[in-house]
Amino acid sequence: MDTQIAYAIAHANEYLNLFKDDLIILEKIIQKTEFAFGVGTSYFLEIGKLRAFRSLWSIIINQYILIEDIETKIHAINANLYYSNKDMYNNLLRATTSGMSAVLGGCHSLSLLPFNLNTTGNNEFGQRISKNIQLLFQEESYLNQVKDTSKGSYYVENLISIIKKKSWANFLSIEKTGGFITALKNGDIQKQINKELEKKVNDLKEDKRTMIGVNKFINETDDYTVGSELKGRLENTSINPIPQIRLSASYE
Secondary structure (H helix, E strand, C coil): CHHHHHHHHHHHHHHHHHCCCCHHHHHHHHHHCEEEEEECCCHHHHHHHHHHHHHHHHHHHHCCCCCCCCCCEEEEEECHHHCCCCCCCHHHHHHHHHHHHHHHHCCCEEECCCCCCCECCCCHHHHHHHHHHHHHHHHCCCCCCCCCCCCCCHHHHHHHHHHHHHHHHHHHHHHHCCCHHHHHHHCHHHHHHHHHHHHHHHHHHCCCCCCECCCECCCCCCCCCCECCCCCCCCCCCCCCCCCCCHHHHHC
């Protein structure tokens, strides 16, 4: 959670630092910058994540140039990390939870992956359902009618404060070691991401994390389709790529 925010602002800070002496270009970069965030299934944490990020990014901007009423664009997409091919209709619930968190967290645009994304064959039906979930947010839940819905909630506000402190400490540690690009080339970013990914996988195997249909309430009659994992690997790159996997892959 805090790692994702820290890496986002550290990455963007690299661009600001490059043009810090040209205020005109700097302002244009800030105004045109859009961030994309993967959103998980931890409902309140994901709401807090987007709001904490926006606050920290404003702090970064104000170190370079004073811009009033800057509204940084955030695109959210639910993370395929939490999708499963076992009892895959549960992915609809995961997409709904993630999408709602993103909207309440203040994203400007949202993409929801088809619930059958990882199966072989046509996923046109899954794409249509993903669009319908967003229509439910808008037309039946009226999530687009209220600005900053979660503002004022003691629990969420306290959560945001905790996330901000951890994210800022993580960001400062990246800057002390030379910045985001240096950390990427050294492999520090990849090591941390893989470490956190390994912990999530182990938590699932040890039942510390629950995925319905995967390690809890398993549907024994489910005839699921074998997934089509992304196995390609970039060659001749100066930066080691990060593998794309799903938590449930070891159960399928």
